[in-house]
Amino acid sequence: MAYEPWQPGMAITAGRLGSISPVWGDWSPVWTTSTGANTPSFGNAVISARFAQSALTVFWKLEITFGNTTSFGGGSGSDNWRISAPVAAAAINGICGQGEAHDVSVANTAGRLGLRVRLTTAxxxxxxxxxxxxDATAVTAGGIIDAVSPWTWANTDALRAWGQYEAAA
Incomplete structure (x- = not known):
């Protein structure tokens, strides 16, 4: 049921309460790129994609551990990865979350770096x-995440992110 603001005289129903009470569920993200070229594929990646919606607020969390059959696309440092959102957003947004990328070829947690998540489309x-x-090791410049940025991705590397945004009415 889509969210509808409370109005005088409305009855409390299971459906109405369900529209404002967040319940976590799964979504199946689709992995593309900003240009539509160099399309990656999850292969046997382990994906946990969960979201909850309370009224027009969407809470989400995503964890991808890439597998040995994952194809990272053929990007050249200029074709940002895109992941589908669980619910359409009210508007594009410069920041709707944060996260980390993890290069497991680097010992311990030294291969981690912070991410900003943006809604570049609804x-x-x-x-x-x-x-x-x-660990202060330089990473590929440009700021985007693709097959070769901020490093050349490989089996068991991970992308984790979480956040919230306003859903379309």
Whole structure:
């Protein structure tokens, strides 16, 4: 049921309460790129994509651990990855979450760096690097996340993000 603001005289029903009481559920993200070229594929990646909606607020969390059959696309450092959002947004947004990218080839947690998540369309997230790696190793410049940025992605590397945004009415 879509969210409808409370009006005088409205009855409390299970449907009305369900529209304002967040219940976490799964969504199946679709992985594309900003240009539509160099399309990646999850392959056997392990994906946890969960969201809850309370009225017009969408809460979401995403964790992807890439597998040995994941195809990262053929990007050249200029074709940002996109992940479909669970619910259409009211508007594009410069920031709707944060997260981390993890290069597991680097010992311990030194291969992690911070991400900013943006809604670049009403239905897709894009990721950009918002910090350097915690071990101060330089990463590929440009700020975007694609097959070769901020590093060349590989099996068991991970992308984790979470946030919230306003849903379309």
């Amino acid at each position: 239905t897709t997230f894009e990721f950009e690097v918002s910090t350097g790696r915690v």
